[in-house]
């Protein structure tokens with residue numbers, strides 16, 4: 001490997017994004033939000049009227065997209081942040097991500113994010129498929145009820161409406177699809193550090209992750 005990688009995998013709503021970004025910032029490393037790639041692809045497919053079941057058309061579409069994360073998620077030069085962070089975009093992404101052809105089409109793109117001084121990679125299969133050789137693997141879990149509550153709180157903070165029962169149902173459906181797909185299903189790598197975050201704050205999770213790393217990490221933890 002050209003540089004070290006920390007992989008952070010787990011189901012939706014577990015706080016991977018927050019933890020991964022905080023860690024990447026503290027280390028001064030790059031950050032790969034692999035879920036955003038599937039979200040952008042699903043968004044582009046919906047815009048172009050491509051059927052989520054049509055793997056060949058999705059692969060052709062993926063090859064034509066210009067994706068950039070230097071200032072938020074951008075597609076073909078335009079910010080798509082506000083379109084791709086919705087619950088519906090997550091659901092669409094999960095459907096698109098089921099196709100093995102799509103997963104292999106964006107495999108090298110994901111590995112290309114690995115550059116010195118290092119990478120924090122967030123997703124479902126970072127430790128199992130994309131960077132299996134890294135010794136720094138984490139898998140975060142939390143009860144689905146707790147994840148629905150966290151999502152609800154996030155939506156409220158953004159001034160958006162949410163319904164806990166609907167969020168819980170969506171999370172269960174997404175878990176089910178992501179866990180049962182044939183290619184690179186959601187599961188911990190055999191050598192991953194598994195952290196149950198149900199009873200933990202973001203800072204407590206960060207502390208646990210940092211405690212397992214052989215790097216100096218400068219994060220202000222209270």
Ligand code: DC
Nearest residue numbers: 034035036038093094097123124125
């Ligand atoms: O992490 P996220 O919620 O942004 O991911 C959205 C969907 O994308 C998720 O439900 C499944 C898919 N995904 C995936 O299959 N593999 C990844 N490495 C990341 C996301």
